[in-house]
Amino acid sequence: MTMLRFVLVKLGQAAITFVLAAVLIFLGIRALPGDPALMAAGEEATQEQIEAVRAELGLDQPLVVQFFGFLGDVFTLDLGDSYATGASVLSMLTTALPVTIWLTVYSVVIAVVIGVVLGLVAERYRGKWPESFANALALLGLSIPNFWFGILAIVVLAVTFGLFPASGYVEFSENPLRALYYLTLPAIVLGTGLAAVIARQTRASMIETMGTDYVRTARAKGLSRARVLLRYGLRNSLIVLVTIVGLQLGGLISGAVVTERIFALPGIGQMTLDAVFNRDYPVIQAVVLVVTVAYIVINLAVDVLYSVVNPRIRMEGMA
Structure with a gap:
């Protein structure tokens, strides 16, 4: 019963976060410079045509009316049509979205795998050259920007x-192995x-664990x-690993924009860039909303995993 209550509390917090995020997304998108009605009507459209398009898209209505219409459409999965x-x-x-999800999960x-192996090597061979080599690789990975490395x-x-291929994408439904090859x-x-x-973090956690009684x-x-x-060391590092992956996973989804652009992958990154250039409100709202929901779901999953790995966290959260 305690676990059920814990999950319900977290779901309530996630719902409040979603509504607040929806407000910020709605207002933030409309703060972007440019007129989406003009972009939809075309550069050569007359003022009357632009106003007609604005009325058709509902952009002439008060912001409050537009927001509740947007919120209602979100809950009914009616995300509208692209202006462009x-x-x-x-x-x-x-x-x-599946392209970005596959890329994120694979990464x-x-x-x-690479991080845990390097962490184990660094702890196992403390004070020797393998530790220095593993630490150098980790520092290099933190220092190199994704776009330059790509x-x-x-x-x-x-x-x-x-x-490896320089660009391109193969659907997993067509050929799973070739799809992995293109995404590697x-x-x-x-x-x-x-x-x-x-x-x-694995190395630091291992060193701390190996010094316990x-x-x-x-x-x-x-x-x-x-x-x-x-x-013992790897098992006690699970909380650290869950924390890092949970915090970084949402960032990887949103950060895939640059990687998808470099490798010409047809994911939400390319779609987002096109939508920003075209002032395409519905597409931008949908993408930002999806990333926001991903963050919320991931954080909820991390909280639940915490309570499974260490029940004391669940009890402290209910206190």
């Missing part, structure tokens, strides 16, 4: 050595920063350092 193309925004999202998997990866790995290089580029953060007791009973590291 006339296509359904929902259909545009269902086409572009997280790569980041977790261009460098294309030049070296795609163009020079031909190991973008996923590595996108996940590099996260891998570096995971490596440094129960670890020293386990070592005194004859367990090897490697076994203790995997059995």
